[in-house]
Amino acid sequence: MKDTTGVIADLTAEAAEVDALVAGLSEEEWDTPTPAPGWHVRHQIGHLAFIFRIAGLSAAQPDAFVEMAKASAAVGFEKAVEGALQEYIHDPAEVLLGRWRAERDTAIKALAAVPGDQLVPWLVNPLPPYVLACAGMMEVFGHGQDIADALGVRPERTDRIKHLAGFAVRVRDFGYEARNLTPPEEEFRFELTAPSGAEWTFGPADATQRIIGSAEDFCLLVTRRRHRFDLDLHATGTLADQWLDIAQAYRGAAGEGRRPGQFDA
DSSP, rough: OOOHHHHHHHHHHHHHHHHHHTTTOTTTTOOBSSSSOOOHHHHHHHHHHHEEEEEEEHHHHHHHHHHHHHHHHOOOOHHHHHHHHHHHTTHHHHHHHHHHHHHHHHHHHHHHHHTTOOOBSSSSSOOOOHHHHHHHHHHHHHHHHEEEEEETTTOOOOOOOOOHHHHHHHTTTHHHHHOOOOSSSOOOEEEOTTTTTTTESSSSSSEEEEEEEEHHHHHHHHTSSSSSSGGEEEEHHHHHHHHHHOOOOSSOOOOOOOOOOSSSS
């Protein structure tokens, strides 16, 4: 059983960073295009509000979440997400900001209240609250990065991203599954340098397939916010090298990703 105290505090802090990016924007600036095709800043915040809404429902009202998930599965989850997004993006910026804050705070409070050894329902399999909170870190990191890129801001990363790095290692196979590929049985070794300079390691020390490099860049890779060629990440072994092409820390379609050299830094 993992204590959720640390990840809840870090998720709260990461969400506050996204809040700070958008809180002072004008109505027009909420319509700034982001690198995600067809999505403006308001789409990014609307998506986060929806994701936190269903996470809060899972933690606080699991039976209601299960019914919602069944209804979403009936129409297809991607279509359900797009439909839910329409509920947010037409709001005035001030209203949308308020809805994001409310959904965020409610979800984080609900997750914090779930005992660490209790599973909560999620879209495919039930999860420990710690893992669902790490998934929330992934959502905040990725969509926050899109907003930062749209506004020309470079986020200051901290060691809070360790939760996301560990989550990405845990879900290593999502990239294979999204492409109908059979994941290799062989485990990988990950050796990542944290923003603080600390060294984080995951996987067996004697693994022949290895990923080595910047933890921030690793998080940009698995959220598909940067192309591998623009990142300080290096692979040893054919399987590890192939994984850098398909890595993603979320289920479902990979999306277009980003082009090499698309960003200045």
